[in-house]
Amino acid sequence: MKSDNGSPVIPNEAYTKTRVTAFKQHIVRSMNIDQILNAIHPLSDTSKQTLKKSIAEVNYPKGHILLRADKIETNIYFIKKGIVRAFANTDHNEITFWFGKEGDTVISMKSYVARQKGYENIELLEDCELYELKTENLQKLFDENIDIANWGRKFAEQELAKTxxxxISRQFRTAKERYRELLKGNPDLIQRVQLGHIASYLGITQVSLSRIRAEKN
Amino acid sequence: MKSDNGSPVIPNEAYTKTRVTAFKQHIVRSMNIDQILNAIHPLSDTSKQTLKKSIAEVNYPKGHILLRADKIETNIYFIKKGIVRAFANTDHNEITFWFGKEGDTVISMKSYVARQKGYENIELLEDCELYELKTENLQKLFDENIDIANWGRKFAEQELAKTxxxxISRQFRTAKERYRELLKGNPDLIQRVQLGHIASYLGITQVSLSRIRAEKN
DNA sequence: TTCATTTTTTATCATTTGTAAAATTTTCCC
DNA sequence: GGGAAAATTTTACAAATGATAAAAAATGAA
Known part of the structure; x- marks a missing residue:
């Protein structure tokens, strides 16, 4: 079943839609810390143990603000379970520019890189289970352990490639194409996150997104 | 002399414009390899010497294509002198998504991170003097030298923060605001690069950019 | 369930941006 | 300098997106 160029393949849309609305089936996913760290870049067992010594598990409820734009953040988080959004405030409204879910890393880039106040707030969109790591400890490990330093390098490089x-996608795809791309690459996102946030993430208004979704083919 | 919120401060625009057109004064800038490496992140002398052993100097003329999208790139470059653009091809046209100048690093992120073909072509917009470094050598140094590994990490982190x-800027600023931001932050760019490329970089058409530039205040 | 609240969709009109083509200006080469 | 080519601006019109308001649908709590 392929759906490459704009041709949708859902056999019976009405049925599918009803089903989704009725049950909103959440596939329960969860990633433990070993899976998360290894997915970023394989680490030797000893280095992984070293790193894990600095990591603690924390839980927060839906709606909690994990990171605030107006302070220098001293922790980074790995998402074991749940979904979050990063948003920035402007004069008129707030703009969602990132979603994180199981396996993703929550980090204020500006705090982390430049130790300055960032622009991002992180809001939990579901009850979340998180792994917490003090950046201070991580920095120390970077200086002491070449394995962890290269792991950190790989992390930054991969995030850079994604960003x-x-x-570029934003630069040469229309809003419609970007929505379909998201739908194909992250279908669960549309079910787990309200459309207003998705619209903001795509750089359009919620009304525009509704128009796109309403189009028949 | 400040020009923060949209209020232009050029005292006599007609005069300034004529002057610029007549002389197009290029401030001759150039950065040597030590300056470039240190600007990314300070390195100990010995590590810097080690890194420099793998770096050679090369020159190419304006118009040269330094990197091609259809091949896995095996070099990275530091710009000593000159200006370049990265562009990706689409069905209809090509899209400029990055400019590099003195001190910047030219790298195909996808080749570098994933060892896959990238989407970027790099074209020299002026005659350029470059420092060349084989990624293969760099990878080896990352595994052997923690100093260089952390230098590479810092590089990726900084690029990530910039990207x-x-x-985000694209997401919550209008084309007009982004143009003015660019004009303020990189005034030389507008003089060294043709406006078609700038428009593409800003994510608008050349016609739109002309309209923005034509506005009086 | 029922009701209040939140989210999403629809409709209308204004604004922005794009497309195409022509006019103008600049650049470059002889 | 002169003339061809390239780059930039302008114009007119079309298409896409935004703003606003209101209707419809979904969600959540009692």
């Missing part, structure tokens, strides 16, 4: 790809 | 900022 660059999004930037 | 993320651009992505």
């Amino acid at each position: 660059e790809e999004r930037l | 993320e900022e651009r992505l």
Whole structure:
């Protein structure tokens, strides 16, 4: 079943839609810390143990603000379970520019890189289970352990590749194409996150997104 | 002399414009390899010497294509002198998504991170003097030298912060605001690069950019 | 369930941006 | 300098998106 160029393949849309609305089946996913760390970049067992010594597990409810734009953040988080959004405030409204879910890393880039106040707030969109790591400890490990330093390098490089790809996608795809791309690449996102946030993430108004979704083919 | 919120401060625009057109004064800038490496992140002398052993100097003329999208790139470059653009091809046209100048690093992120073909072509917009470094050598140094590994990590982190900022800027600033931002932050760019490329970089058509530039205040 | 609240869709009109083509200006080469 | 080519601006019109308001649908709590 392929759906490459704009041709949708859902055999019976009405049925599918009803089913989704009725049950909103959440596939229960969860990633433990070993899976998360290894997915970023394989680490030797000893280095992984070293790293894990600095990591603690924390839980927060839906609606909690994990990171605030107006302070320098001293922790980074790995998402074991749940979904979050990063948003920035402007004069008129707030703009969602990132979603994180199981396996993703929550980090204020500006705090982390430049130790300055960032622009991002992180809001939990579901009850979340998180792994917490003090950046201070991580920095120390970077200086002491070449394995962890390269793991950190890989993390930044991969995030960079992803971010660059999004930037370019935004530059030469229409809002419609970007929505379909998201739908194909992250179908669960549309079910787990309200459309207002999705619209903001795509850089359009909620009304525009509704128009796109309403189009028949 | 400040020009923060949309209020232009050029005292006599007609005069300034004529002057610029007549002389198009290029401030001759150039960065040597030590300056470039240190600007990314300070390195100990010994590590810097080690890294420099793998770096050679090369020159190419304006118009040269330094990197091609259809091949896995095996080099990275530091720009000593000159200006370049990265562009991706689409069905209809090509889209400029990055400019690099003195001190910047030219790298195909996808080749570098995933060892896959990238989407970017790099074209030299002026005659360029470059420092060349084989990624293969760099990878080896990352595994052997923690100093260099952390230098590479810092590089990726900084690029990530910059790219993320651009992505967000695109999301909540209008084309007009982004043009003015660019004009303020990189005034030389507008003089060294043709406006068609700038328009593409801003994510608008050349016609739109002309309209923005034509506005009086 | 029922009701209040939140989210999503629809409709209308204004604004922005794009497309195409022509006019103008600049650049470059002889 | 002169003339061809390239780059930029302008114009007119079309298409896409935004703003606003209101209707419809979904959600959540009692």
